[in-house]
Amino acid sequence: MLINEQLLDEVTAKAKTSERLRINFNLHDSLEAKAQRLLNALEPGTVLPIHRHRDTAETYIVLRGSMKVLFYNDKKELTGESIIDPKQKEYGIHLPAGQWHTLEVLEPNTVLFEVKDGPYIPFSKEDILE
Template sequence: MNLINKERLDAVTAAAQASERLRMNYNYHEDLEAPAQRLLNALEPGTLLPIHRHHHSAETYILLRGKMDVVYYNDQKEETERVTLDPLQGNYGVHIPIGQWHTLEVLESGSVLFEIKEGPYTPLAEGDILE
């Protein structure tokens, strides 16, 4: 059984804290070709996530614990919207449409998202990162 519980969140958080990138995934999909990518994504303050977009899939984030901002941008790299996810305040998640420029700013150590997007996994292309 792949139970999502405190022990699982603690383990993926410990791996993120030990990682140079300050983040770590725990995948529930069998491989990168799976038609649905489902994963825990543990992120620590200071992790660097470029402003990016996905042309092949929308994304849904559900914050299981912690606190973070989801930030939307336009093509001119101007911030257009910001929302704070914080389950203790009743803001649990967000759905990011296909092609929407976005990033995350992690505000609290131990933050873990459950992330869902269509597969297969597609690395970000050069034009999908807003420099």
């Protein structure tokens, strides 16, 4: 499968019509796969709770658009942030396992390539910082 502008446009179109303003396009064969590889198309206004992945690190590479990744501690205090914007030569970020984080989409048509260890595990209450 070729990852090109046409594919990014198709995934972005689905994100724009999604109630959540984001959509995953999985590149892995199943939710049980040991490596979860996906395109994640996100639009400004999408809401992603502050969360963590206790057992896996996570890597984002922004293919187009830009986003801000925000880091928190256990007390829900902001501890840092990074803007990922290929136009500014900031291409991606690697988050260690257990890091509380969320993101803010800064531009329409943002698409990132995301990788984390599998299998897919939905968020549990302990992994969302409310």
